[in-house]
Amino acid sequence: METDLDPQNTWVRTYINGELRQEGHTSQMIFSVAEILSYISSFMTLEPLDVVLTGTPEGVGALGPGDRIEVAVEGIGTLHTRIGPKEERPW
Numbered sequence: 001m002e003t004d005l006d007p008q009n010t011w012v013r014t015y016i017n018g019e020l021r022q023e024g025h026t027s028q029m030i031f032s033v034a035e036i037l038s039y040i041s042s043f044m045t046l047e048p049l050d051v052v053l054t055g056t057p058e059g060v061g062a063l064g065p066g067d068r069i070e071v072a073v074e075g076i077g078t079l080h081t082r083i084g085p086k087e088e089r090p091w
Contacts, residue, residue: 005075007033014060015070022059029054051079 007026014022026033036054040046063069065085072078 011074013072016060016063017068022057024057
């Protein structure tokens with residue numbers, strides 16, 4: 001857990017397949033990080049490695065199978081993931 005980071009004063013950037021698609025600053029959020037975590041904690045317990053999604057500035061668009069998404073949070077690091085193939089539904 002990062003404790004020296006000011007969560008209301010950091011950049012968040014999203015890359016799709018290596019291309020910068022979003023860039024925003026946490027000071028621009030409608031609700032502060034503290035407000036969001038407080039709200040979530042009022043009805044569930046947050047555990048280590050939980051990821052809290054807070055919304056997003058415009059820019060990403062549609063994603064498809066095989067796309068690689070990277071979300072970089074200044075002072076913390078980068079989360080990498082890849083979109084898998086569509087699941088076949090039996091119905």
